[in-house]
Amino acid sequence: xxxxxxxxxxxxxxxxxxxxxxxxxxxxxxxxxxxxxxxxxxxxxxxxxxxxxxxxxxxxxxxxxxxxxxxxxxxxxxxxxxxxxxxxxxxxxxxxxxxxxxxxxxxxxxxxxxxxxxxxxxxxxxxxxxxxxxxxxxxxxxxxxxxxxxxxxxxxxxxxxxxxxxxxxxxxxxxxxxxxxxxxxxxxxxxxxxxxxxxxxxxxxxxxxxxxxxxxxxxxxxxxxxx
Numbered sequence: 001x002x003x004x005x006x007x008x009x010x011x012x013x014x015x016x017x018x019x020x021x022x023x024x025x026x027x028x029x030x031x032x033x034x035x036x037x038x039x040x041x042x043x044x045x046x047x048x049x050x051x052x053x054x055x056x057x058x059x060x061x062x063x064x065x066x067x068x069x070x071x072x073x074x075x076x077x078x079x080x081x082x083x084x085x086x087x088x089x090x091x092x093x094x095x096x097x098x099x100x101x102x103x104x105x106x107x108x109x110x111x112x113x114x115x116x117x118x119x120x121x122x123x124x125x126x127x128x129x130x131x132x133x134x135x136x137x138x139x140x141x142x143x144x145x146x147x148x149x150x151x152x153x154x155x156x157x158x159x160x161x162x163x164x165x166x167x168x169x170x171x172x173x174x175x176x177x178x179x180x181x182x183x184x185x186x187x188x189x190x191x192x193x194x195x196x197x198x199x200x201x202x203x204x205x206x207x208x209x210x211x212x213x214x215x216x217x218x219x220x221x222x223x224x225x226x227x
Contacts, residue, residue, distance in 0.1 A: 053136045053154055053163050054178075054189035060139050061170040064125075067140040068171055071124050085212060086116045087124050087171065094127035097150050097164060101127055104165040107198055108172065111205045114212035115172060125171060127164075135189075136163050138170035158189055159196040173211040174204055 072085050091098050105117045125146035135154040140146035148167045155163050166188050180187035182195035185204055200208070 053151075053158060053166060057137075058175055060137065061175065064138045064140040064146055064170055065173045067146050068124060069173075084114060084116060086118050088118055088120045088122050090123040090126040091119055092126070093147075094129040094150055096129050096152075097127060097155070097160070100150075100155075100160045100164040103161050103198065104168045107165050108168060108200075108208075111200050112172070112208045112212070114209050117168070117171075136167055138167050158193050159198065161198040162196055165198040165200075169200065169204070169208075172208045174200075174207060 068087065072087075089101075091101050094101065101119075105119070109116050125140075125148065127148050127150060129150045129152065131153065132149060132151045134151075136149055136151045138146075138148045148164075148171070150160075150164065150167070162185070166185055169186055174186050176188055177184060177186050178188055178190035180190060182191040182197050183201050185197065185200040187195075
């Protein structure tokens, strides 16, 4: 397990009641319609370093969440007083996993209320599929491109629904906690291949709700020990 050693600067947003806002970056690039056999290597990753569902770099997950929050703040500035953020995503580069992604969306949308997920145009991030020795992971380059990569082999070894829901948890702000039990979604591959739980526990649901209260409220990463 990789723990956080520092807090990132808090990101604040105006608090208020009002309509739902859809969070998006604009149209998905045309290149998204053609999925590569293998993804481009994130610059912060090294070939010999453990990555993915069984050992991600927390710094990359943190960057991904900050990237999502940044886009949420833009939308709030455009439409003050929002209460709920809807994060849009694309599955065009992960056609083999559309069923698991849809399941993850149902799981998270029923688990929390302050933030919701939806497939559609104007996506903030996308799912990708292919082969990668690091496994599945969530990643952003910090320059307007964010994605969740789903590795074929890992999704055969572990419960694919759990892998996808776990990676999506990073989009919503949750860190990894590999030493946790199977009942904890963000324990990822820690409990082993027999664990098929694809739902966040009460502590994880509560944390996401806190992070996205009133749209986005003073979001900050911190070391969290789920129980």
